[in-house]
Amino acid sequence: MTQMQEPQPTSFLRSWAIQRRVIGALLMREVITRYGRKNIGFLWLFVEPMVFTIGITLIWTATRGAHGSDLPIAAFALTGYSSVLVWRNMPSRLVNSIEPNLSLMYHRNVKILDIFAARLLLEGTGVGISFFVLTLFFAGIGWLGLPEDPIKVVFGWIMLAWFGSALGMFIGALSHRSALVDKFWSPLAYLLFPLSGAAFLLETLPPEFREWIMLLPMIHGVEYVRDGFFGSHFTPYYDMQYMAICNLVLTLFAFSEIRRASRNLVPA
Amino acid sequence: MIQLQNVGKAYETRRGPRWVFRNVNLTIGRGEKIGILGRNGAGKSTLIRMISGIEQLNEGRIVSDMSISWPLAFSGAFQQSLTGVDNVRFICRVYNKNVDDVIALVDDFAELGSYMHEPIKSYSAGMRARLGFGISLAVDFDCFLIDEIVAVGDARFQQKCHEELFVKRQDRAMIIVSHSDGYIREHCDWAGVLAQQTLTTFPDMDEAYAFYKAHERE
Numbered sequence: 001m002t003q004m005q006e007p008q009p010t011s012f013l014r015s016w017a018i019q020r021r022v023i024g025a026l027l028m029r030e031v032i033t034r035y036g037r038k039n040i041g042f043l044w045l046f047v048e049p050m051v052f053t054i055g056i057t058l059i060w061t062a063t064r065g066a067h068g069s070d071l072p073i074a075a076f077a078l079t080g081y082s083s084v085l086v087w088r089n090m091p092s093r094l095v096n097s098i099e100p101n102l103s104l105m106y107h108r109n110v111k112i113l114d115i116f117a118a119r120l121l122l123e124g125t126g127v128g129i130s131f132f133v134l135t136l137f138f139a140g141i142g143w144l145g146l147p148e149d150p151i152k153v154v155f156g157w158i159m160l161a162w163f164g165s166a167l168g169m170f171i172g173a174l175s176h177r178s179a180l181v182d183k184f185w186s187p188l189a190y191l192l193f194p195l196s197g198a199a200f201l202l203e204t205l206p207p208e209f210r211e212w213i214m215l216l217p218m219i220h221g222v223e224y225v226r227d228g229f230f231g232s233h234f235t236p237y238y239d240m241q242y243m244a245i246c247n248l249v250l251t252l253f254a255f256s257e258i259r260r261a262s263r264n265l266v267p268a
Numbered sequence: 269m270i271q272l273q274n275v276g277k278a279y280e281t282r283r284g285p286r287w288v289f290r291n292v293n294l295t296i297g298r299g300e301k302i303g304i305l306g307r308n309g310a311g312k313s314t315l316i317r318m319i320s321g322i323e324q325l326n327e328g329r330i331v332s333d334m335s336i337s338w339p340l341a342f343s344g345a346f347q348q349s350l351t352g353v354d355n356v357r358f359i360c361r362v363y364n365k366n367v368d369d370v371i372a373l374v375d376d377f378a379e380l381g382s383y384m385h386e387p388i389k390s391y392s393a394g395m396r397a398r399l400g401f402g403i404s405l406a407v408d409f410d411c412f413l414i415d416e417i418v419a420v421g422d423a424r425f426q427q428k429c430h431e432e433l434f435v436k437r438q439d440r441a442m443i444i445v446s447h448s449d450g451y452i453r454e455h456c457d458w459a460g461v462l463a464q465q466t467l468t469t470f471p472d473m474d475e476a477y478a479f480y481k482a483h484e485r486e
Contacts, residue, residue: 021361021362021364022361022362024361025357025358025361025362028357028358028361029347029350029354029358032350032354033347033349033350102344103343103344103345103346103347103348104345104347104358105322106320106322106338106339106344106345107322107338107345107359107362107363108320108321108322108336108338109362110362262324263324264279264280265322265323265324266279266317266323267317267322267323267344268343268344
């Protein structure tokens with residue numbers, strides 16, 4: 001079942017160059033189809049998540065009574081909602097993303113993985129820039145202090161992005177097999193939001209309940225990001241090794257599902 | 269040279285895998301022009317999609333040392349909501365070509381004028397065919413895969429295609445798929461017929477046509 005169709009034997013560097021080119025082309029196309037060239041165009045990429053995050057931050061700040069008094073509420077809201085955006089938006093962008101791109105796969109070098117990669121890069125960049133800019137902005141106006149340990153924040157966020165990408169690729173490929181995936185993902189994402197740790201700290205939960213909820217991989221990422229941001233204000237709970245294993249398993253599932261989808265793919 | 273060795277393709281259906289064809293063997297040399305005849309659903313399009321590398325094989329292998337075009341067909345290859353120019357840009361990035369050069373060539377060949385700046389979905393079938401052809405000629409391949417499409421154009425487009433493909437690019441290989449033998453008879457060196465779930469090749473066009481006729485009603 002081999003196909004060798006490049007004019008010269010394909011070295012790793014050569015295929016890397018092709019893949020970079022293809023993903024670049026897909027990125028440009030995605031930006032044009034999604035944001036167009038009207039008004040602020042591709043700036044929506046990070047303005048949109050910023051608007052959401054600002055809204056959530058304002059609401060949570062106004063209702064701060066519900067949370068511990070010592071907590072930097074703006075930092076709590078910003079880290080919480082930015083985390084949700086990563087693990088929720090990445091999969092949402094990949095559900096049903098194969099079908100509308102089938103015509104592009106008429107070009108041999110454009111594969112499902114490239115389409116996924118372009119969308120994930122775009123989504124990750126948008127949410128990442130939003131998180132970064134808002135951190136500086138809120139710090140500038142005195143709503144929060146800069147992260148106590150920026151490296152920790154970045155690492156935690158990368159782990160969340162990995163989780164989002166792996167989950168996204170898995171259900172993105174699965175949605176090509178069954179239309180039910182699309183129907184289930186929206187409610188599931190909605191239900192997971194309150195459980196994902198965005199709106200609470202694990203230390204505030206009863207220990208029996210905390211044990212159960214820590215089965216959710218993303219909660220470890222959120223707690224880790226918050227530990228880096230304002231760790232001196234609370235007791236974080238996380239097991240990054242557990243999260244890494246979950247991510248890895250999910251990534252393997254994703255690749256096997258993509259392989260399956262590629263085998264049965266009919267570009268049209 | 270492109271070589272198909274015992275190639276087979278099956279599609280998943282509700283009642284298990286269904287073989288479209290098996291044991292397909294075919295060798296196409298540089299500059300060779302071959303036709304593939306077959307009735308609707310015989311697997312003509314599937315076969316050239318596999319040669320172009322956009323669909324996977326279920327068995328056998330395809331070996332090639334030539335660059336092969338995407339299947340020039342009625343559908344595919346373009347993003348409908350994007351303009352002609354944006355599609356050209358995308359394809360240039362994918363195939364590593366200079367955008368301005370290609371746009372100039374495509375403009376000249378396809379004669380779409382201001383339609384180049386309109387979304388593809390507003391194009392007629394003929395316009396889409398012209399654009400697809402124009403881009404593939406500009407990108408340039410050792411082997412062109414042509415799926416029925418030449419038939420949609422008017423006389424002027426057909427004349428241009430003839431000039432570009434069979435006069436200026438005599439040295440390129442070509443695989444033309446059709447259910448009517450006229451075009452293939454006129455342009456191909458030899459032909460294969462897809463019937464009975466496999467490909468039978470004939471060095472002589474008349475023999476191929478006779479075989480095709482005999483199996484047309486299956």
